[in-house]
Amino acid sequence: MTITPKQFTFLMMTITTAMKWAFRKVGELTEEELDVMIADEERRTEELTSQLDG
Amino acid sequence: MRLNQSKCFLTRLVVLASCVVIGLLTGCAAHQIVKQYPVKGSYYVSRTTFNDALESYLDSRYTLSEEDRLKIEPIFHEGKTALDLWGGAIKADDGTIVDKQDAYYKIKDELFRLLFQYGILTLSPVEGGDG
Numbered sequence: 246m247t248i249t250p251k252q253f254t255f256l257m258m259t260i261t262t263a264m265k266w267a268f269r270k271v272g273e274l275t276e277e278e279l280d281v282m283i284a285d286e287e288r289r290t291e292e293l294t295s296q297l298d299g
Numbered sequence: 300m301r302l303n304q305s306k307c308f309l310t311r312l313v314v315l316a317s318c319v320v321i322g323l324l325t326g327c328a329a330h331q332i333v334k335q336y337p338v339k340g341s342y343y344v345s346r347t348t349f350n351d352a353l354e355s356y357l358d359s360r361y362t363l364s365e366e367d368r369l370k371i372e373p374i375f376h377e378g379k380t381a382l383d384l385w386g387g388a389i390k391a392d393d394g395t396i397v398d399k400q401d402a403y404y405k406i407k408d409e410l411f412r413l414l415f416q417y418g419i420l421t422l423s424p425v426e427g428g429d430g
Contacts, residue, residue, distance in 0.1 A: 274331075274332065274335065276336060276339070279332065279336055279339055279340070279343060280339070282343060283339065283342065283343050283346065283386070286343065286346040286347055286350055287346065287386065289350045290346065290349065290350055290353070290379055290382065293350060293353045293354060293357065294353070294375070294376070294379050296357055297353065297356075297357065297372060297375060297376075
């Protein structure tokens, strides 16, 4: 079984489109959104550390 | 029979390609965040990596002896403190950000060395990727 050129092209186009979309989404990240993400991770650290002590 | 084999191959190919894409996107996303916001981005990626490592440790610490836990757990506490100081320096913008970042990186190096040494973290191929 071999993948046909058409299937390969379709797969590559899908991957490229997904990567372009992801780059665009990340590019739209504002500093305020990053602050929220940081605050979430800081809360996660507190939760995990309390489990470490528990 | 031949059709089933073809479908199976294509399914595996799509799953493998998806795993590769997810891995690339995660790596690229982290890279983009650091590129866009060098100071806060580095801190965010470090904080996330630390949390993921701590989560892995909590999931498998029962496999370690008490003695080994006592070697690793204080370093997690040191790492958390260093991260908190780094985060505080970023919020205060007091000119000590680089020093605090370096202090955390030193602790992180020691922490990850131990986690790899005790098999808490491992480098392995994508599950199912070898067929």
